[in-house]
Amino acid sequence: MVKEIEKAGFTVVQMANLIPVAKTVGANRMVPTISIPYPLGDPSTSKEEQWELRYHRVGVALDALTTEIEEQKVFDVEI
DSSP states (O other): OHHHHHHTTOOOOEEESOHHHHHHTTOSEEEEOSOSSOTTOOTTSOHHHHHHHHHHHHHHHHHHHTOOOSSOEEOOOOO
16 A cells, blocks of 8 residues: 555655564655554553654654665654
8 A cells, every 4th residue: 555655756754563574565765653452652651641642653753754865764763
């Protein structure tokens, strides 16, 4: 799906738990997520910590949209 959207001229960032799978299917811009059941959160943390985590990951994804790349890239999510 990602490759088809990009063929249409739209830049795509795939947020994924399984980065090797995202690479295999041809995603060009990838942002790692937390886990399969909670890709952008961790229910064992406070609501404030979850918000900060989500805000940061989405920010990384938005930055990835504006980054020029020549080949597949996994964006760093470390705070």
